[in-house]
Amino acid sequence: MPELPEVETIKRELTSALEGKVIESVKVFWPKTIAPLTAVVFNRRLKGQRIESIERRAKILFFNLSGGETLAVHLKLTGQLIFMPHYPQGSTLRVPKVEPSKHTRAILNFTDGTKLYFNDLRKFGWWRLLSPVHRKEIEARHGLEPLSPNFTFKNFTTQLQRYPNRRLKQTLLDQTLIAGLGNIYVDESCFAAEIRPTRHIQTLAVNELKKLFGSIKKVLRLAIKKGGTSAKDYVRSDGQPGKFAPYLKVYGRGGKLCKNCKTPIAKIKLAGRGTHFCSSCQK
DNA sequence: GTGTTTGTTATCAA
DNA sequence: CTTGATAACAAACA
Numbered sequence: 001m002p003e004l005p006e007v008e009t010i011k012r013e014l015t016s017a018l019e020g021k022v023i024e025s026v027k028v029f030w031p032k033t034i035a036p037l038t039a040v041v042f043n044r045r046l047k048g049q050r051i052e053s054i055e056r057r058a059k060i061l062f063f064n065l066s067g068g069e070t071l072a073v074h075l076k077l078t079g080q081l082i083f084m085p086h087y088p089q090g091s092t093l094r095v096p097k098v099e100p101s102k103h104t105r106a107i108l109n110f111t112d113g114t115k116l117y118f119n120d121l122r123k124f125g126w127w128r129l130l131s132p133v134h135r136k137e138i139e140a141r142h143g144l145e146p147l148s149p150n151f152t153f154k155n156f157t158t159q160l161q162r163y164p165n166r167r168l169k170q171t172l173l174d175q176t177l178i179a180g181l182g183n184i185y186v187d188e189s190c191f192a193a194e195i196r197p198t199r200h201i202q203t204l205a206v207n208e209l210k211k212l213f214g215s216i217k218k219v220l221r222l223a224i225k226k227g228g229t230s231a232k233d234y235v236r237s238d239g240q241p242g243k244f245a246p247y248l249k250v251y252g253r254g255g256k257l258c259k260n261c262k263t264p265i266a267k268i269k270l271a272g273r274g275t276h277f278c279s280s281c282q283k
Numbered sequence: 284g285t286g287t288t289t290g291t292t293a294t295c296a297a
Numbered sequence: 298c299t300t301g302a303t304a305a306c307a308a309a310c311a
Binding site for chain 1: 299300301302303306307308309
């Protein structure tokens with residue numbers, strides 16, 4: 001599942017791969033990917049535009065275009081963005097498992113012969129062409145960026161305490177409060193902070209909040225350094241998996257023994273999500 | 284055939 | 298307004 005570290009990894013890779021490239025055409029294989037625009041309109045408006053820069057907000061990628069509009073991409077559950085370098089004619093080199101497949105929903109063709117594939121098995125991901133105003137609206141309805149200077153302990157606790165009766169899991173998943181955490185990194189951050197995701201916000205002591213604040217940053221930074229978690233569908237822009245999976249302490253480890261204390265990891269349903277924690281390490 | 288998997292939004296209920 | 302639950306989107310997998 002692409003969450004902040006995965007999207008950030010792709011952003012960094014695509015920045016060096018795509019900046020300055022000019023879009024030649026857009027091919028759309030699943031029209032809902034670019035809804036409400038049609039493929040004809042989408043192609044007309046993107047053709048000839050240069051990619052000036054790439055930014056990330058929450059789990060969304062923004063491709064800043066020379067014309068002033070933004071191509072926004074959300075990978076949702078299974079989206080992949082794969083960069084295809086230009087291969088000389090006759091070359092047998094290929095990036096693994098990224099050929100236009102039955103899961104390819106759209107392709108950006110650049111004028112130098114390179115391509116960007118969008119693969120999305122579950123079809124929840126989307127591409128949208130945004131005006132500056134529309135883009136600001138989307139940015140405004142997302143909360144704190146955990147790796148930005150704005151992510152201070154004061155701002156963090158203020159956001160959490162807006163809903164004192166919610167459980168920690170639900171709060172950390174709420175993109176309007178803190179942006180970019182998903183199921184994997186919420187569970188991992190709670191483990192690192194030794195706090196159960198079932199706790200209600202109003203029961204958290206200051207020292208616990210401080211540990212949680214630090215844990216979120218620590219977990220996200222390490223995950224980015226490792227290129228993200230390839231639990232299932234996520235791959236980097238060159239088709240290779242991320243390397244954070246071996247560092248997971250609880251996510252996907254229900255029933256397995258805690259790496260700290262050997263207690264079996266509990267798996268429950270919380271806020272509608274599979275939730276993993278160690279009932280011994282986490283209080 | 285059934286349940287599970289998850290990001291986001293919408294909708295309903297108390 | 299808060300909160301919790303559920304469905305929808307869609308497909309694969311056990």
